[in-house]
Each structure stands twice: as C-alpha cells, then as structure tokens.
Amino acid sequence: MSETVTGGLAAEIAQSMPELRGRLIPEASLAELTWFRVGGPAEVLFTPADEADLAYFLKRLPADVPVTMVGLGSNLLVRDGGIRGIVIRLGKGFGQIELQGADRLRAGTAVPDVKLARAAADASIAGLSFYRGIPGSVGGALRMNAGAHGTETKDVLVEARAVDRNGEIHVLSVAELDYTYRHCGAPEDLIFSEGLFQGRPGDQAEILAEMNEIANYREEVQPIKSRTGGSTFKNPAGHKSWQLIDAAGCRGLEVGNAKVSELHCNFLINEGGATADDLETLGETVRARVKESSGVDLDWEIKRLGTRG
Numbered sequence: 001m002s003e004t005v006t007g008g009l010a011a012e013i014a015q016s017m018p019e020l021r022g023r024l025i026p027e028a029s030l031a032e033l034t035w036f037r038v039g040g041p042a043e044v045l046f047t048p049a050d051e052a053d054l055a056y057f058l059k060r061l062p063a064d065v066p067v068t069m070v071g072l073g074s075n076l077l078v079r080d081g082g083i084r085g086i087v088i089r090l091g092k093g094f095g096q097i098e099l100q101g102a103d104r105l106r107a108g109t110a111v112p113d114v115k116l117a118r119a120a121a122d123a124s125i126a127g128l129s130f131y132r133g134i135p136g137s138v139g140g141a142l143r144m145n146a147g148a149h150g151t152e153t154k155d156v157l158v159e160a161r162a163v164d165r166n167g168e169i170h171v172l173s174v175a176e177l178d179y180t181y182r183h184c185g186a187p188e189d190l191i192f193s194e195g196l197f198q199g200r201p202g203d204q205a206e207i208l209a210e211m212n213e214i215a216n217y218r219e220e221v222q223p224i225k226s227r228t229g230g231s232t233f234k235n236p237a238g239h240k241s242w243q244l245i246d247a248a249g250c251r252g253l254e255v256g257n258a259k260v261s262e263l264h265c266n267f268l269i270n271e272g273g274a275t276a277d278d279l280e281t282l283g284e285t286v287r288a289r290v291k292e293s294s295g296v297d298l299d300w301e302i303k304r305l306g307t308r309g
Contacts, residue, residue, distance in 0.1 A: 009065070009085075010044045017060050021049040030082065033089065034073035035135070037227050038269075038276040040082025040306060043069075050093035051244045052194045059167025059190075061086065067165065068305055069191055072112060074135040075144070075230050077302050080276045080309030089141060096192060099123050103199045104158065109139030109308040113146070116197070117211055119122065126202025127156055133218050136228055142192045144301075145179040149214060154179035157198040165189040180302055182234050223261045227270035232283055233298040241298055242266040245286055248293035255282040268302075277308060 028045035031037050045284035048054035061067070066085030070076060094108035097119045105125065107116050113131040116138060120128035131141070133148040140146060141153045142160050155182060157174045170190065178185025218224055233241040242265050245251070251265040256278035261267040268279050287298045 008043075011189060013044065013057075013061070020057060021053045022057065023047040028087070030070070030078045030087065033070065034076050034078055034229070035227060036073075036077055036229050036270050036274075036276070036279060038270060038274060038279065039078025040080050040276075040309060042082060042087035043084050045089060047085050047089055047091045047164050048093060051161075051169070051186060053093070054088070054090075054161055054191065054193070055163050055167040055169060057167075058163060058165055063165075063190075067159060067189070069139075069143075070305070071109075071137040071140040072135070073213055075302055077229060077276055077279055077304045079280070079304065081307035083306040087276045088191065090137075090193075094139075095228075096194075100196065103201055105197045105199070107197065108136045108194050109137060109142065111138045112157035113137060113141055120197075120199055121204060121207045121211060124202055124204045124207065125199035126207055127151075127199035128197060129207055129210045129214060133214040135224070139192050142177075142195050143184050144182050145184055146182075152179070152181075156197050156199065158198050160186075160192050161194045162186070162190040162192045164191075169193075183245045220292070221264055224267060225236075226261070226267075227272075227274075228261065228267045229279075231266050231301050232268050233266055233287075233303045236296050236298065239294075239296060244290045244294050244296055244298065248286070248289040250289055252284045253282065253286065255279075258282040260286060275309075276306075280304060280308075 008026050010024045025045040028042045030042050031039050068083050068087045070089050090110040094110035096108045098106045100106050103125050113134040113136050117128055117131040130148045130151040134146050145153045159173050162170050235241050245265045250260050252262045253260045257271045257274035258278035259269045259271050261269050290298050
C-alpha cells in the first residue's frame with residue numbers, strides 16, 4: 001500500500017487487505033477534485049493501483065460499506081456533507097491508450113476524453129474528434145453515454161471492461177450496455193476500467209482541423225474558464241434546456257455565490273465562495289421556474305452525490 005493510514009474505516013481496510021497496493025486517504029477533501037470546487041470530504045478516498053488491485057479491493061470490501069465512483073469531477077456536484085463509505089477515483093493505472101489495428105483504440109477509464117481525441121488524431125483515426133468537446137474522462141463517457149456535436153459514445157464504442165462489486169471482471173458489448181441519451185443501462189455497481197473504441201481511417205490534417213473547430217466553439221459559447229460543472233440539465237425531447245431556461249428568465253439568476261451563466265444558461269457557475277447547497281438550490285430554482293414557464297420537467301445531467309451539510 002502506498003500510504004499508511006491510522007484510525008477509522010481506512011485503518012480497518014488496510015488491516016484486512018494486506019496485499020492492497022493502492023492509496024487510502026481518510027477524510028479526504030473532494031472539493032479540489034471537482035470543477036465546481038465545492039463539497040465535503042470522502043470518509044475514505046481509494047485510488048487503486050490498477051484493475052487487479054481494484055478487483056482485490058472490491059472482493060474483500062464488506063458488502064455493507066457503500067462505494068461511490070468519481071472521475072475528473074467535471075460533471076459532478078459533491079454535497080457539503082460529503083460522501084460516506086468509500087469513494088474510488090482511478091489514477092495512473094487506468095491511464096493507458098493503445099492502438100489496436102488500423103482504426104481502433106483501447107483506453108483506460110482515467111484517460112481524459114480530450115486525450116483520447118488527440119490519440120485518435122495522432123493515429124489518423126477519424127470519428128472520435130467529438131471527444132475534444134467533452135470535459136470528462138473515458139469512465140464518465142462510458143457511464144453516461146457522453147456525446148457532443150451529433151455523436152455519442154454508443155456510436156463509437158465496441159466494448160467496455162468493468163469490475164463488479166464482488167471483484168469479478170466483465171467484458172460487455174455496446175449492446176449489453178443498453179445506452180440511451182445520457183444514460184447507461186449497465187448495473188450501477190460496475191466500475192469501468194477500459195473501453196475499446198472504433199473509428200475509421202482519416203486524414204490527420206482534417207481531423208485536427210475538426211478538433212480545433214470544436215475547441216473554438218466551446219470557448220465561444222461555454223464558460224469553460226469558470227468554476228462550472230458543464231451542462232447542468234439534459235435536453236428534454238424536442239427542446240434545448242438552455243432555451244427553456246432563458247425563456248423562464250433565469251439567465252444570470254443567483255443564489256448566494258452561485259449563478260446561472262449569462263454566456264450559456266445551461267451552465268451553473270461558482271462565482272467564488274459558493275457552497276454545494278447554493279448550486280443545488282439554484283438548479284432546483286431553475287427547474288421550478290422552467291416547469292412553471294413551459295410545463296417541461298428538466299432532469300439533472302450533473303451527478304449530485306453525498307449528503308447535504
């Protein structure tokens with residue numbers, strides 16, 4: 001194990017799992033791991049060394065200890081009371097990208113989406129450029145069928161590898177993942193470890209130009225330099241969330257130090273000093289006003305985890 005722990009759940013785990021190689025941190029701050037920069041601590045934060053270490057850990061973890069998975073924190077709101085039990089965040093052991101054949105890439109789930117897009121460009125593989133516009137990791141993309149610019153993960157994924165709560169390893173085809181819009185039908189206890197992506201032969205210069213266009217578009221229309229969590233609400237069928245929010249008069253709306261972006265009003269912003277409760281209350285206020293204005297229910301796209309302080 002890469003770190004010595006004392007007391008509480010972390011110490012119990014360390015004692016019961018002598019062959020564990022990953023890192024255990026008790027009462028670990030999660031705020032700096034999220035793009036919003038808010039939220040309480042994890043009772044225990046675990047970073048496994050690799051897939052085998054993750055499987056070893058899950059197989060031996062008592063069934064009554066809750067497990068929560070977090071990625072790069074771009075689409076995540078951790079509530080002020082923090083998260084009890086185990087929070088797992090994948091690191092270097094899940095950061096590999098391998099070329100398989102002429103137009104396939106196998107990527108670990110800690111790989112940022114933008115890095116996957118760049119690797120595809122380096123290999124002259126077209127079809128994965130849309131990942132340049134998604135501010136998350138491969139694991140998050142697999143779990144929520146992330147997409148942008150008309151393409152979704154389900155359109156380019158061949159299969160995903162995952163570890164279940166009992167430490168068993170599974171390989172699931174894209175059909176078995178039961179993808180729909182921003183949703184994966186695979187069991188929630190599965191922790192994805194890697195994905196195999198299918199592109200097509202392309203011209204590197206054209207691929208890079210497409211990626212630059214996507215990056216420029218994001219910078220023009222989204223508050224990417226702010227403390228935000230990306231798109232807050234899913235687009236309801238037949239609607240765009242930002243248009244409904246704008247029509248409800250919520251552009252620039254504030255609760256505490258949380259604000260609806262004036263650049264793109266499906267983004268919430270921590271203006272500095274906001275709490276997770278400020279942001280969640282603001283989001284629920286927006287939902288209520290949109291419901292009153294249009295009759296449409298907005299569903300959260302941002303994942304909200306933990307307990308309110």
